[in-house]
Amino acid sequence: MRYLPLSAADRAAMLDVIGAQSVDEFYHDVPEAARLGGKIDGLPDHQGELAVERHMAALAGKNRTASEGPFFVGCGAYKHHVPASVDHIIQRSEFLTTYTPYQPEIAQGTLQTVFEFQSQVAELTGMEVANASMYDGSTAAAEAALMACRVTKRKKVIVSGGVHPHYAETISTACETQGIEVIVLPAAFDDEAALSTYAADDVACLMGQSPNVFGTVTDMTAIADAAHAHKALFVSVFTEVVSLGLVKTPGEMGADIAVGEGQSIGNPLGFGGPYVGLFACSQKLIRQMPGRVCGQTVDADGKRGFVLTLSTREQHIRRDKATSNICTNAGLCSLAFTAHMTLLGGTGLEQLAMLNHEAACDLADALEAVPGVTLKTDRFFNEFAFETPMEAGALLEALDTKGVVGGVRASRVYPGVAELENVVICAATECNTAEGIAAYAKALGEVLS
Numbered sequence: 001m002r003y004l005p006l007s008a009a010d011r012a013a014m015l016d017v018i019g020a021q022s023v024d025e026f027y028h029d030v031p032e033a034a035r036l037g038g039k040i041d042g043l044p045d046h047q048g049e050l051a052v053e054r055h056m057a058a059l060a061g062k063n064r065t066a067s068e069g070p071f072f073v074g075c076g077a078y079k080h081h082v083p084a085s086v087d088h089i090i091q092r093s094e095f096l097t098t099y100t101p102y103q104p105e106i107a108q109g110t111l112q113t114v115f116e117f118q119s120q121v122a123e124l125t126g127m128e129v130a131n132a133s134m135y136d137g138s139t140a141a142a143e144a145a146l147m148a149c150r151v152t153k154r155k156k157v158i159v160s161g162g163v164h165p166h167y168a169e170t171i172s173t174a175c176e177t178q179g180i181e182v183i184v185l186p187a188a189f190d191d192e193a194a195l196s197t198y199a200a201d202d203v204a205c206l207m208g209q210s211p212n213v214f215g216t217v218t219d220m221t222a223i224a225d226a227a228h229a230h231k232a233l234f235v236s237v238f239t240e241v242v243s244l245g246l247v248k249t250p251g252e253m254g255a256d257i258a259v260g261e262g263q264s265i266g267n268p269l270g271f272g273g274p275y276v277g278l279f280a281c282s283q284k285l286i287r288q289m290p291g292r293v294c295g296q297t298v299d300a301d302g303k304r305g306f307v308l309t310l311s312t313r314e315q316h317i318r319r320d321k322a323t324s325n326i327c328t329n330a331g332l333c334s335l336a337f338t339a340h341m342t343l344l345g346g347t348g349l350e351q352l353a354m355l356n357h358e359a360a361c362d363l364a365d366a367l368e369a370v371p372g373v374t375l376k377t378d379r380f381f382n383e384f385a386f387e388t389p390m391e392a393g394a395l396l397e398a399l400d401t402k403g404v405v406g407g408v409r410a411s412r413v414y415p416g417v418a419e420l421e422n423v424v425i426c427a428a429t430e431c432n433t434a435e436g437i438a439a440y441a442k443a444l445g446e447v448l449s
Contacts, residue, residue: 070436074427075408111306114294117338125258126251127280131291133334134277137261142174148205158198161185162212192218196226209237215383224254243381245353266340276333290324356382359428366441383427402443
């Protein structure tokens with residue numbers, strides 16, 4: 001009973017105190033269609049440790065890692081090289097075993113890394129302040145929408161059709177419980193001009209992404225201007241933080257809030273996580289920003305020190321003033337980000353971004369030369385969409401048999417959109433070689449011939 005210490009009598013007593021007849025009552029808000037009706041087919045009730053290890057090893061053996069051949073998947077998560085020194089730093093016991101600084105001032109090392117992280121994110125995004133990280137890019141985007149509604153005291157959010165659909169879904173889920181209307185525009189390779197037309201006096205914010213989910217890079221200054229003309233906020237979203245080494249920053253475009261995913265710096269793909277959300281805003285909005293803000297000060301002896309300047313979380317003393325129920329910062333992931341960013345420096349980031357863009361240009365040239373391939377955007381950083389006469393899922397499966405992971409079918413993130421059935425979203429980073437790009441073009445040509 002190591003992992004099931006409660007007896008039937010214990011559980012009955014607990015249910016009696018709560019006033020429930022059974023545990024099933026706790027799930028009444030979960031639709032029946034989403035519930036498991038019985039045991040999972042093929043899964044035994046129990047097995048010995050050795051048998052479980054063998055079974056799990058066999059399952060793991062079916063995976064293909066991003067390093068096992070030509071790999072061109074992006075669409076919100078990107079394969080970049082992470083220096084070995086990053087892992088060495090974050091695995092030091094002082095960092096690896098730390099958690100949320102509930103007694104912050106005694107954790108000066110942790111606070112300093114958080115302060116450095118905030119400084120880097122603020123500089124990267126061109127914004128005035130940044131918080132101590134969030135779970136991932138999608139939840140950061142959702143928090144930005146909620147924050148915009150608090151600031152403007154309005155309850156309508158407009159989301160571009162180029163914002164990653166998973167981000168848009170997260171925004172909608174977070175907002176609907178608070179009675180906030182979220183309008184997500186139809187999927188579009190470039191709808192930023194259309195987004196501006198939705199600015200109105202009852203809109204809390206316009207949310208646009210660049211590079212967007214299809215890879216299109218857009219100067220969104222005009223969108224910011226349109227939002228501000230109606231006293232609304234402009235939220236700039238990004239999924240590929242390395243792009244900020246080359247493209248115009250959210251701050252330069254007039255964003256009030258900038259949110260996105262920081263996985264590309266310091267954090268591996270990891271089969272989907274954990275990742276690190278970035279959140280920055282203008283100074284005037286700082287008291288509505290979710291999460292924590294670490295500040296720099298001096299102690300009684302005049303020595304440099306760090307403190308939690310703002311911590312508007314529901315766990316803290318002023319819980320009635322909480323701006324979010326985010327429970328923690330992604331501390332280890334943000335430290336990996338900070339370590340990698342420190343190793344790169346500003347010049348290194350710009351060089352890394354240039355390598356990414358050059359690789360994507362080489363890939364675009366190679367694929368466009370294949371008969372039947374049409375690029376869907378000519379303004380991209382390290383990711384772009386292309387269309388062929390073949391259904392995208394079948395195309396990618398055929399490429400996989402030739403050892404090439406060719407990207408993501410657009411219909412996976414936009415299910416049911418007929419005009420995207422033949423569209424593939426692919427990405428190239430500094431990890432893609434000339435040989436890998438040539439292999440992709442050759443395999444694509446063979447599949448389409």
